[in-house]
Amino acid sequence: MSLDRRKTTHTQIEITERQQQVLRLIVREHVSNGRPVGSKFLAERYSIGYSAATIRNEMAELEAAGFVDHLHTSGGRVPTDAGYRYFVGHLMDDIDLPAGDQIMIRHQFRQAETKLDDWPELAASVLAEIAGNVSVVTSPRADTARIRHLELISLQPQLALLILVTRESTVRQSMVHLPAAVEQVDLRVLAGQLSADLAGRSAQEVRTQVVGSTPLAAAVVEQIIETLRQIDSPDQISIRSKGLQNIVGQPGIEDDDVHAVLQLVQGGAFLNAILPQVESGDRVQVFIGRDELPDQLQRFGVIVATYGVDDNVKGLIGVLGPTRMSYWRTISTVRYMSRLISDLVADLYPAAG
Amino acid sequence: MSLDRRKTTHTQIEITERQQQVLRLIVREHVSNGRPVGSKFLAERYSIGYSAATIRNEMAELEAAGFVDHLHTSGGRVPTDAGYRYFVGHLMDDIDLPAGDQIMIRHQFRQAETKLDDWPELAASVLAEIAGNVSVVTSPRADTARIRHLELISLQPQLALLILVTRESTVRQSMVHLPAAVEQVDLRVLAGQLSADLAGRSAQEVRTQVVGSTPLAAAVVEQIIETLRQIDSPDQISIRSKGLQNIVGQPGIEDDDVHAVLQLVQGGAFLNAILPQVESGDRVQVFIGRDELPDQLQRFGVIVATYGVDDNVKGLIGVLGPTRMSYWRTISTVRYMSRLISDLVADLYPAAG
């Protein structure tokens, strides 16, 4: 699992070694301070062999190349989106997450096994805390859901609760209105029968199969199909997000930006916006600002990885933060957690292969 | 189901009819504009029989009574928390939600039946949209969870998935590490047996009962108890919240306030903070600002109702917004939705009585 560098590789603009160094310092400094960084400042703070004037010249070149910008004639340089991309693609030490963080993550994530229903929520919490930004985790999904098991529980004479377990261990409940009053014992028998008949089948396959010998069975099967279709529906992907508080009050992030993020993340539109761009595979992908993210997220960067097994059961895990964020730390955190989750999922969904 | 007025009734400070009218106008105007409201303004805008000077005198009285305040010598009056409380308790038309909103809510909430797993999330979405503020919905909980049914599914030779359904239709999954390799058929038998033996029992009762004739059964029962205890644990209440974007950019709400809300709501601390104050029953309760909410929520108001059946299965639904919010609208919305949810829950959990 290595970093995806294709995004930046094709914008291959030549840059001298020293310009790279300057860009690296600008990014680093601006990420930690949030303020524009000037030549004098760099020359004084870091005792590199060059003077402020030299740095100024290099900065001018970097600006011509589109990697930095300055808003006012006299206001220090700020990395552009392209600058951040170059930094991520070429200037970043691609080292692993510090052992301390790894231990902390594993420790916190251990309770996922016993609190299995909501491990995405737990993962989101852990990720948000370690990365110090907004985390996003989707529940795992198969290409097409297949039935593993189902239960029927009588609620009222003509109303039953259907519990459907897929091969990927997704559990869904829904109500079934029954055409006639039915006893719990009869529901149990029906559920056992349907479980046996339909095990391993998808929505499509359930539909085409001859079923519904009785009105009762027909009603149940109808609901089963509806539930499976809901699971398969791409706009029903459940998304968990934590750490939203981390983006308020950041320099460069306005109320409008916060508003946009909250709206997108809570409404699910966020997923629709970035999902098409994500390619499954073993890479951590980085999207930065304008041209790589929707308009409302111009001031943000997104770091995502897919997790899962076998290209079948898979999901998404990522971090959203201001463009001005610590990329190497976030990237290594996301990478580490996606591995961890893949392991969990592999345990959970062995039948998916 | 009527409004809870006790909170304000005991601070019975005498106030003339006209002062009430002035207070009502101040609240109304400040809620809609967000700006402090002055005597001249009121006199001109509303053609009541009194002059600006009279209103000024009344305002002075209201201020002495602690219902309004002015930050600067010359900056119009603003309702205090006590002022809002008086308004909610005495000056508000306690009418029902407009029919249009009722229809819209019912319409949107209809899909809850088929998307049953996450109806709290759906409810939170609807509530946030209608109320235009932050919504909060907890999943329903019984005093003590009791087993209705359980399933065991083989994941690996020594690893199984336990699916536990409580009488309140809560479904939980967890992993069980088995002391030896076990086939799916045997797990099925064991699950059926335990289902029959333990149906209707709580964590306590499962524990005290003589069980675990075999190491395998013992391992499973151990996990069952652990899961039940988790369900019973008060700090594991799952909470859904939507509409967080609605509080950013509001006049009077600073970044710090937004930060606090996001932190409290996402971390679950919000629930711990207000839950002790909520009394179950048929009333909508209102908590406003300082003295009724935690320090970080000084600038907010919370409107909550409990839903559920029989004092047994119950949950919470509420709205969080700036003190400067439309109380009558929010209160009637919360009241209406809590009724709707109670109906849903009554269908879902008939066995709970």
Next chain:
DNA sequence: TTTTAGCACTCTTGTCGCCTGAGTGCTAAT
């Protein structure tokens, strides 16, 4: 040819003073 020192210029940020508008409190008249 590359690097650097120096200098003039620009632009932000903070501060001060000024003015205006809105609102108050008080007093005297109705």
Next chain:
DNA sequence: ATTAGCACTCAGGCGACAAGAGTGCTAAAA
């Protein structure tokens, strides 16, 4: 009891001003 009038106060907007930081350019030094 109500109202008109008046002096007073304060926030917010505006311009002037100085300080600080940073730039671009040019000429000298390496």
